[in-house]
Amino acid sequence: MTAPLADRRLRVLHVEDSELDHQLILAQLRRAGLAMDIQRVDTLNEVRQALTMEWDAIISDYNLPGFSGLVVLDMVKDARLMMPFILVSGEIGEDTAVAAMRTGASDYLLKNNLTRLAPALLHAIEANESEQARMEADRELLRSKQRLHELAGHLQTSVEMERAAIAREIHDDVGGSLTALKFDLAWMARHAQDEGVRGRVQSALETVSHAIEASQRIMHNLRPAILEQGLVAAVQWMGARFEKRTGISTSISTSSEQIQLPPGVPLVAYRTAQEALTNVSKHANASKVTIELSVASGVLTLEVSDNGGGLTPGALAKARSFGIRGLHERAATVGGWVDLSSSTRGTSLILSVPLEAQRAEQLGQEEASAIEHDPSSWGSA
Known part of the structure; x- marks a missing residue:
């Protein structure tokens, strides 16, 4: 657990050309009871070298020989360093101060009123550490x-x-x-x-x-061994069987009789259509189903629509709506996604798979080898 800031020895980089001003700031911080190691630098080369080390915060004068504190702030940003940056100056206009804050400065103070320096420094460090903790939590959540x-x-x-x-x-x-x-x-x-x-x-x-x-x-x-004949033939066969079994009128339209697809994609599309038709037969109370299969601009699109009563509000948010979740996860295995829309006039499920975005490096080695063995084809495994 990180110790409270008041009990820690802080490392502070001070960009200041005046030794007297440096001593004044050092005295002000020590008077506030802060323990710290503070290093003064006054050239851009020294700043550049100092930024290779770890600091809890940077305090910078605004006017320095040959450059300004905003240049130092830009160097910190260019180095992608997340650390508090407090601008201190004997003369700084309000517009300049506001611009510095918008650029990324944590705070600004005037040299003739340094009583707020210690609280501002502690607040900036705490805010920075909280932000870093939040970003790390977001990264961990993403992982x-x-x-x-x-x-x-x-x-x-x-x-x-x-x-x-x-x-x-x-x-x-x-x-x-x-x-x-x-x-x-x-x-x-x-x-x-x-x-x-x-x-x-x-x-x-x-x-x-x-x-x-x-x-x-x-x-x-x-x-489905029928996939050996191609996705179009498999979907046509599935639609015919569905119509015969349920009595629901099923029409199928395709952009081509033969669609060349990467391994793994035909099975994902087939299972998506299968799940959609299963849901229609169980829940839609529909009299007509339309299946459209096409490839345009390098994207495979499968749409299954019905004229049923639609989904009830909140049906997709149910804790155990695993069917739809499974479709999303299945589509993601080939870099695709599923869109579902519903109204009182029916429900439409659309699977989209960018065929040129099949990147094996984005899959784990195990998934990549599994796709090389396409389960939609017959043969020895």
Whole structure:
């Protein structure tokens, strides 16, 4: 914990050409009970060298041989140093003083009235240290947000890779076994003599067929192999299935039948559309959905709109509205963002991804390697 200023030994740089004035200021500060190490400099070279050291504050005369205190203040700013700067002068106009304060000076005093020097110095140091603490807290908050963002991106990628692994197991093990079982049942149905046996076998064949369809549906949901045909084909297939399943009229428009996209982007767009359609079927009470997919000026845009009742006020601010938050985090993994607007005439969700802004260096090594393995494609992982 930092000691109170009154108990600390302060390091002060004094820019002053007059030894007498230097002694007067030193005496005034000691009279106030302040313990300090104070160094006097009176040339720009000495100022420049002194600024390489650490100081609690700078006290500067305004009129110096060949330069002014404002020049010293500019040097402090150019060196990107955050330290209190108090301007002291025997003659300084109000306009000059105001300009100095606007430029970054902490305070200004006249040499014929130094009684306020010690309180002004302490106040300036305290304000400077509080500002530095606030800025460090802001930086730490930003770092924390960045770490959370990276974690969320990692989790999104990990989930997709886990889904891909499960889909492969269903395809290779469950799907293969069910298909083999269906062939065996079909053989039994052809060779069974008893009508009762044939009836039971036929019933088993129907059950296995339903199981195969269910496994295929689960595989598509876990890992959309349709993306191998391109994002346009995948969105068209998704829209057709959505319309067939829900009865909600779904229209799809695209700027091109084939859109070339960087790895990772097709899956993000697909999952965004999937989540949007899921929300429409659950909450929108809509009769029509429009999906627009386009690339213009190097930006992929996916918009899913409905004519439902819209979102209730505060729905997005709910503590557990993880679906929308997940969309934001998923979009961020490829440098994109999600905009959501809603009214009584419906809801519109827009995903935007700048395709030329895909920068692998902004991703952690783990995320970068995960994107190299695009979970939207089939193949060995």
